[in-house]
Amino acid sequence: MADVNFKNTPSSPLRENGPDLPDSGEATGDDALPYDLVELLFFAYRDFTGDPDEVLAKFEFGRAHHRVLHFVERNPGIMVTDLLGILGITKQSLGRVLKQLVDAGIIEQREGSHDRRQRLLYTTETGHGLAVDLTRLQQKRLERALIGLPDGSEETIRRFLLQMIDPDARPDILKLIRSSFDLRDR
């Protein structure tokens, strides 16, 4: 748990004993690349997914199961095809994971009432409980991360994250997210 610590960090290996790098003049202007933000994102996302990972490991589930559970919990009655679109994976990849979740009584499939080809997906009571537990873990981390930030920071972060997303994907994602906050342009 929380094993994100580095082993040694001995003498902070800054150009340790490397006298002969070509000095790589950077005439191309690598003015102040945002290394810190890149790395903060990396470690933040890692720990963010780490909380649920620990819980899911007890069920022999992985992150793939979490993603499926999350989006089914959020979109009860979703079609398999739509779920594939959201997750951006193939039918075959989803198949395995979904089967395991169904077998474990986490997710339930029901025949569509209008279109009987569909196997609409729902969380079971158990699945719903697990989904809520996992989201609450993430909520705690998010709340802790917002402590001490100026007023309006949460909204700022929401807009930042939205704008990180490919512009042409945003409309669909906004529909999916249906935030209680105002994420419209401007």
Added chain:
Amino acid sequence: MADVNFKNTPSSPLRENGPDLPDSGEATGDDALPYDLVELLFFAYRDFTGDPDEVLAKFEFGRAHHRVLHFVERNPGIMVTDLLGILGITKQSLGRVLKQLVDAGIIEQREGSHDRRQRLLYTTETGHGLAVDLTRLQQKRLERALIGLPDGSEETIRRFLLQMIDPDARPDILKLIRSSFDLRDR
């Protein structure tokens, strides 16, 4: 590329034809779980890593290679052991990826001058160029994401991301990141 769009999103599957969920009263108080933030983080991080992924795919490299390249670029002369600590993977996992990067002339290993057991890692000129290219891609996305946000937002986001990280891992990560911005407590 930018295939993050969902296929259909037909009739926004909101409890489509599911009349008989136990209504899951949520007496446990699932008051306003932060689904939107969770999902924004998911999609934002996905697209953020997507840019480099596309470039790396041309070299037959994956995200694992990117992480190694990034941290070697950032910490020239880093020891293998320290890199393992940063990445949080095993020697064997790193071994494969690192070998490929060395064979491709992206990363260079030099014997430590004080401790001849060490194989200190450096990017080659080529590797440095690639690393810069990749980071610039991510920079563009970050800059676009910051557009239109209020003054001080970048700092807010930095603090948010830092506070997302496990508290006991922060000191080491701060050392690693050595941001030009002030990320100290308070």
Added chain:
DNA sequence: AATTTACGTCAGCCATATTGACTTAATTCT
């Protein structure tokens, strides 16, 4: 001299993704 450290390697396993091909059933289109 003994122990520990740094690094590497062999071998095998697992999770999650991929592609391509194909089937079944149901719906929709002409």
Added chain:
DNA sequence: AGAATTAAGTCAATATGGCTGACGTAAATT
């Protein structure tokens, strides 16, 4: 009514990036 499309599932093979355990070698430390 018949053809085409769609929804879902399946078989088989492959790739990536992790993992564990067991060893080996050289160099440094105690």
